[in-house]
Amino acid sequence: MVLEKPGEPLRVTDVPVPEPGAEEVRIRVHACAVCRTDLHVVDGELKDPKLPLIIGHQIVGTVEKTGERADRFAVGDRVGVPWLGWTDGTCRYCLEGRENLCDAARFTGYQIDGGYAEYAVADQRFCFPIPEGYPDLQAAPLLCGGLIGYRSLRMTGDAERLGLYGFGSSAHMIAQAAVHQGRRVFAFTRTGDEEAQEFARTLGAGWAGGSDESPPEELDAAIIFAPVGALVPVALRAVAKGGVVVCAGIHMSDIPSFPYEILWGERVLRSVANLTRKDGEEFLALAPKVPIRTTVQTFPLEEANEALDALRGGRIGGSAVLTVA
Ligand SMILES: [Zn+2]
Ligand SMILES: [Zn+2]
Numbered sequence: 353m354v355l356e357k358p359g360e361p362l363r364v365t366d367v368p369v370p371e372p373g374a375e376e377v378r379i380r381v382h383a384c385a386v387c388r389t390d391l392h393v394v395d396g397e398l399k400d401p402k403l404p405l406i407i408g409h410q411i412v413g414t415v416e417k418t419g420e421r422a423d424r425f426a427v428g429d430r431v432g433v434p435w436l437g438w439t440d441g442t443c444r445y446c447l448e449g450r451e452n453l454c455d456a457a458r459f460t461g462y463q464i465d466g467g468y469a470e471y472a473v474a475d476q477r478f479c480f481p482i483p484e485g486y487p488d489l490q491a492a493p494l495l496c497g498g499l500i501g502y503r504s505l506r507m508t509g510d511a512e513r514l515g516l517y518g519f520g521s522s523a524h525m526i527a528q529a530a531v532h533q534g535r536r537v538f539a540f541t542r543t544g545d546e547e548a549q550e551f552a553r554t555l556g557a558g559w560a561g562g563s564d565e566s567p568p569e570e571l572d573a574a575i576i577f578a579p580v581g582a583l584v585p586v587a588l589r590a591v592a593k594g595g596v597v598v599c600a601g602i603h604m605s606d607i608p609s610f611p612y613e614i615l616w617g618e619r620v621l622r623s624v625a626n627l628t629r630k631d632g633e634e635f636l637a638l639a640p641k642v643p644i645r646t647t648v649q650t651f652p653l654e655e656a657n658e659a660l661d662a663l664r665g666g667r668i669g670g671s672a673v674l675t676v677a
Pocket of ligand 2: 409435497
């Protein structure tokens with residue numbers, strides 16, 4: 353499913369089977385989960401994608417061929433490919449263990465062809481082994497929604513009362529991890545989306561309501577998964593003094609101006625960008641211990657445009673996953 357021009361639908365296209373470079377593996381794709389970032393690429397909100405482009409950065413498949421210096425995985429191994437596809441390893445961010453901020457990073461399904469396809473090649477250093485016990489479809493959403501949600505959760509420190517704004521793919525996984533860690537979860541959904549609120553309660557949220565509602569008590573931290581800048585002052589008003597509001601998405605509409613008093617009291621507003629491989633290793637070790645159960649809605653690969661539209665329209669409960677026959 354190829355993106356030729358942002359703003360246009362993906363097209364079913366025959367492309368050559370990719371050959372792995374020296375440190376790459378070729379993966380027979382079994383499943384690729386759909387991320388909101390995919391929408392931002394297709395809609396042209398993320399600038400200068402590789403074109404034409406195969407999007408998709410939550411890939412699960414089996415290694416089919418290895419490059420001449422790629423010995424980390426064997427043919428037949430089941431691997432996952434996340435958003436972070438390559439870093440230089442030499443810039444100050446990489447050297448400080450902050451490769452998520454690498455100046456020269458390249459991302460899967462953005463600067464590198466991704467997983468909305470039957471085959472993908474990936475740098476072996478950025479692939480993860482998939483935990484046993486997670487079937488392909490259930491594993492795919494862990495690779496971005498879960499992983500970057502986990503990085504966001506870590507940024508909330510030891511917050512006990514945690515607000516999640518936007519109860520989609522990330523939040524439905526991170527709510528489970530948060531409850532496992534002994535936190536109390538407050539879920540904020542689109543106004544009037546009672547189905548999503550009920551879903552949140554079944555995953556352990558102690559309270560669920562619309563994002564226009566105030567929680568029944570102050571929060572210690574909030575994570576904003578919805579790409580809606582207007583939620584920033586809403587969340588700041590909901591957190592207690594010293595609390596943190598984490599913006600987890602790669603793109604957000606403009607944040608309206610707000611009075612300083614809602615930031616005062618040492619409240620912190622921050623973003624989370626990308627992932628490090630360490631985040632991935634930690635999260636994929638944690639997921640089976642919780643255990644995080646992913647609720648997936650599947651679409652065949654050739655219905656990728658329908659899956660993207662359903663995500664855009666808020667019609668996905670849990671995570672959308674493309675299945676590749
Ligand atoms: Zn770097
Ligand atoms: Zn993503």
